[in-house]
Amino acid sequence: MYLNNNPIGVFDSGLGGLTVVKELIRLLPREHIVYYGDTARVPYGTKSREAIIRFSHENMRVLLKRNVKMVVVACNTSSSYALGILRKHFHLPIVGVIDPGARKAAEVTRNKKIGVIATPATVNSRSYARAIARRDRAIKISSQACPLFVPLVEEGWLRKPVTTAVAREYLGPLRRSGIDTLVLGCTHYPLLKSVLKDVMGAKVALVDSAHEVAAEVKRVLHERRLLRTSGGRARRAFLISDRPQQFEKTAREFLGYNIKAVKI
Amino acid sequence: MYLNNNPIGVFDSGLGGLTVVKELIRLLPREHIVYYGDTARVPYGTKSREAIIRFSHENMRVLLKRNVKMVVVACNTSSSYALGILRKHFHLPIVGVIDPGARKAAEVTRNKKIGVIATPATVNSRSYARAIARRDRAIKISSQACPLFVPLVEEGWLRKPVTTAVAREYLGPLRRSGIDTLVLGCTHYPLLKSVLKDVMGAKVALVDSAHEVAAEVKRVLHERRLLRTSGGRARRAFLISDRPQQFEKTAREFLGYNIKAVKI
Incomplete structure (x- = not known):
């Protein structure tokens, strides 16, 4: 089995996962990549656990048909609900976006107070809270669902006063809780970094898992001797x-x- | 064929069509109703024409299995792209939400300047513009896509300052264009009426097609002698x-x- 020269598969509920692809290209410029965005059913973040698991299975099959050597679940909602199930069902390396972000946040925090912002489904799953607690039980986690951030990003309102007002509304409780680290638990949120920095202040570190995920992918490919050789x-x-x-x-x-994208 | 006592079928991309059901119940309290909301694939308003047509076909089949006597397409986006095609394909009365709203707006306007707010797909389809022009070619129509309104409603932010700020941003050009009538071209928007009234001022009439659609359904059932008799x-x-x-x-x-809803 010479899988090295096969592509890395990446799936997301829509186009937000392209922020992860951007980091993959930066860190692993020689790797072939197949991205699949389930744009017909986006968003996942408000849907049920059952729907999210079913959609994630179907996305895996799309990528496996393209002979991918590993899969990145570049959707926080899918990673929260389906990662364990997918790993049991499919026998190839699968990297999600929760663990890399959680690990980084646990490293970065000094006062052991971390905030997590994400879709309602991701927050409800408590996936970040559990992943962070596995690293350090002493860390206190405050979570906030921000369902309007994805539509704001998709509208392209990245620096509008309205966007700042929405961010103030959502982030108020997190600011008051004294966190020093904020996990951006959705692939859309890195585009709101400048607004989030303004609202949270310079002392709060923003952890965007895209870079951490790319680093994890590189590590996995290296360990399994799956880096491209051709x-x-x-x-x-x-x-x-x-x-x-x-x-x-x-x-x-x-x-x-x-x-250029191909509709399938 | 004694169809009178069969239900009225209603479909929508999600739950917004319940605003139409509310009016149907008010106007036709004796009618059986089967509602189908495609909550797994909501929203339709940002998706392609092809996807919207395919989803609409599938929704029709769900309702036909329930022996509906007529269908209400309670989704502006589906009505904009799929109504003509569904009417050719399925041989039962089908009522959409565009025509009733357009007719009402053409009746209400005095200065022949009408604004339409809707999802990006509905605006791109120009369905309201065409339906209004069929009534009166002299009417000038200004349209504005408001993709953040649906998420704001679903977040329950119906009277927040942020919602007013978003509405001001979207409606600015419509206010300046001197319209005296504003069509709420999405089933979610009636819930934002108080904000929309504040922003547009008391002189602009808001046309919410839900009531007009229910009146049209009643007329169709009466004409075809399909009103329930049992x-x-x-x-x-x-x-x-x-x-x-x-x-x-x-x-x-x-x-x-x-x-109570049944997942199918």
Whole structure:
């Protein structure tokens, strides 16, 4: 089995996972990548556990047909509900976005007070709280669901006063709780970093798991001797289940450049 | 064929169509109703024409299995893209939400300047503009997509300062254009009426198609002699493709009381 030269598979509920792809490309520029965004059913963050697990299984199958050597679940909601189940069911390395972010946050905090912002489903799953507690039981975690952040990012309102007002509304309790570290528990949120910094103040560290996830992928590929060995340019394919209105604009926001995507 | 005592079918992309059901119950309290909300794939308003048409077909089939005598497409996005196609394909009366709202707006306006607010897909389809122009070519129409309104309603932020700020941002151009009538082109928007009134001022009439749709359904049932004739209590069934997080709360907001729903 020479899997080394097969692509890394990445799936997300939509296009937010492209923030993870951006970091993968930065850290592993030679790797082939197949991205699958389930844009026909986005968002997952308000849906039921059952739906999220079923959709995640289906996304895995799409990637396995493309002969991926490993899979990145680049969706916090899927990682929260489906990661364990997917790992039992599919026998290839699967990396989620919760553990890398949780590990980084536990390293960064000094006062052992961490805030987590995410979709309602991710917050309800308590996945970050459990992952952080596994590292250090003494850490106190405050969570806040921010369901309006994804639509604000998708509207492109990244620096509007309204966005700051929404952030103040959501983050008020976290500010008062005295956290020194804030986990951005959704792949859309890195685009709101400047607003979040303004609202939280310079003393609170923002942990964006995209970079940590890419580092974890590199580590896994290295350990399993799965890093690509062949020559030639890296190929990147972008698959979507629907071509949403304003697809090009949204994809460019996340990735930083234009992509061609195939609807399957 | 004695269809009179069969239910009226209603479908929507999610739970917003319950605002239409509320009006149906008010106007036709004796009618059986089967509602189907495609909560697993909500929202439709940012997705492609092809996806919207395919989803609408599938929703029709769910209702036809329940022996509905007619169908209300209680989703502006589905009505905009799929109504004509569904009418060609399925041979039962189908009422959409665009025409009743457009007709009412054309009746209400005095200065022949109408504004339409809706999802990006509905605005892109130009369905309201065409439906209003069919009534009166002299009417000038200004449209504005308001993608943040649905998430704001679903968050329950119906009277927050932030919601007013978002409404000011979207409605600024419409206010300056001198419209005297504003069509609420999405079933979620009636819940924002108090904010919309504040922002637009008392002189602008808000047209909410839910009431007009119910009146149209009554007219169709009467004309086709399909009004229910049997005795006994009206039965109302609520079907959903996923039980989203906070389902009960959201359903109660739209309908005004608690419902039990069956996931299919």
